[in-house]
Amino acid sequence: MNKCFYLVAGEASGDILGARLIRELKNYFPKATFSGIGGPLMMAEGFQSLYPMERLSIMGIVPILKRLPGLLKMRNDLAKHIIEQNPDCFIGIDAPVFNTGLEFRLKHRGIKTVHYVSPSVWAWRENRIHKIAKSVSLMLCLFPFELEIYQRFNVPAVCIGHPLANEIPLSPNTTQARQALKIKPDNLTLAILPGSRGTEVKFLLQPFIETAQNLLQHYPKLQILIPCANYKRRTQIENYLTQLPEAMPVTLIDGQSRLVMQAADLVLLASGTATLEAMLLKKPMIVAYKVSAFSYWVFKKLLKIKQFSLPNLLAGKAIVREFIQQDCTAEKLTEASINLIENKNNLSLEKEYIELHQTLKLGGSQKAAKAIVDLIAH
Incomplete structure (x- = not known):
């Protein structure tokens, strides 16, 4: 049976990570399908984006509040769609405000959830870790210093390093x-x-x-x-x-x-x-x-x-x-x-x-x- 993955990336850096991850997952599952929200790099890998990624690329309290009703409706509609499709895994790439709420809902419907790029709980609003623990089956951390807080709260987490560190040579020209x-x-x-x-x-x-x-x-x-x-x-x-x-x-x-x-x-x-x-x-x-x-x-x-x-x-x-x-x-x-x-x-x-x-x-x-x-x- 072909594997089905849903991913949500919220900005350009997430699109880069998502495209590379899709490429690697294809090595395990050549006929897998990938859908959700992503950018041009992910779509170039065969990803189907159900909404424009630009809708999630918002910074600051006021801009988010202005677009909150639309974002909540989009997340609700997306959650219903994913639950109906019942994928093998959901992968939220960064965009923690949008993705953690989505992951919470999906996990409680029996769908395995992965969050790729740790939210900055080590930097601000540490109490978010409790919601993360209820929402995420696995946290993929980019930096070694991030693991400590997940270990402290018994959240499954793996430090994968940063993909860029493998792509960029130690002595660029x-x-x-x-x-x-x-x-x-x-x-x-x-x-x-x-x-x-x-x-x-x-x-x-x-x-x-x-x-x-x-x-x-x-x-x-x-x-x-x-x-x-x-x-x-x-x-x-x-x-x-x-x-x-x-x-x-x-x-x-x-x-x-x-x-x-x-x-x-x-x-x-x-x-x-x-x-x-x-x-x-x-x-x-x-x-x-x-x-x-x-x-x-x-x-x-x-x-x-x-x-x-x-x-x-x-x-x-x-x-x-x-x-x-x-x-x-x-x-x-x-x-x-x-x-x-x-x-x-x-x-x-x-x-x-x-x-x-x-x-x-x-x-x-x-x-x-x-x-x-x-x-x-x-």
Whole structure:
């Protein structure tokens, strides 16, 4: 009998993980079917997306509240459909607010549920672990430090490492990336990644562009590259750039964010999975995050950690500069950028990056697929 899997991914990083996982599961079950909510990479693997993934890509309290009725209806309709189909397994990829509620309902109807990418219960709102325990048959963690809380609350969990750690070599080739993008090999290059969500770009693009304008005064030959996560983000970025008083030498690139970071001397980016990629690519980086004042007020009260970027969390100390909310200004970002550019000796940072890279090479998608196969078998 052919296996049936349902997956839900909420944003671009989840689409990447989902596509790789589908590919690995096909090695075990070549005729399996895959449906749910996903993006173009998952669909390229034969996945059937029942709703546009963009509907789940929301950040901040107010935007979520505005779209809550629609999201709840979509989740309810999807739950009914999945229960009717009775798949061998449901796999929620990140998107914890949407997926945990869905997993809770499915598990209580006898469907095995896997959550891929641990919610940040170790960072804020630890009490969510009780709902997770009732919702998830298996938690797939990307980072070793995440296992402790699941062991403490007797939730089955496996650390699979991060798939990117297996894909990205320990010594990436910057020259090769610049040749692929057909950009000048010797000029100082800045990569700007303001995020894949519309709300991220809304809050971060302005300070990032102003920082680039400041840097151009110090480094007139600076090359500025911005990878656009999708067509909507490209349009959003283009609209902002066309409103500037003076044109800027900015090159917009569709997708290829990893290649863009690989080509860069410095990366200015939103907190998230991209910071892990920048670390694995061994790039000096500056991490920023900004949301609405109300969302930040709520998050700050619930936050348990002092540092928020993945490189710092993995290292257990500050190895990259972070700027959040009111500290995310062009002045502070510019100062930090110049300090990194002028620091000719980044060997100690690169050494830290390599050590962290090696701790994450645990099998990634292959190990995730094997854990899911074992869950189904038992």
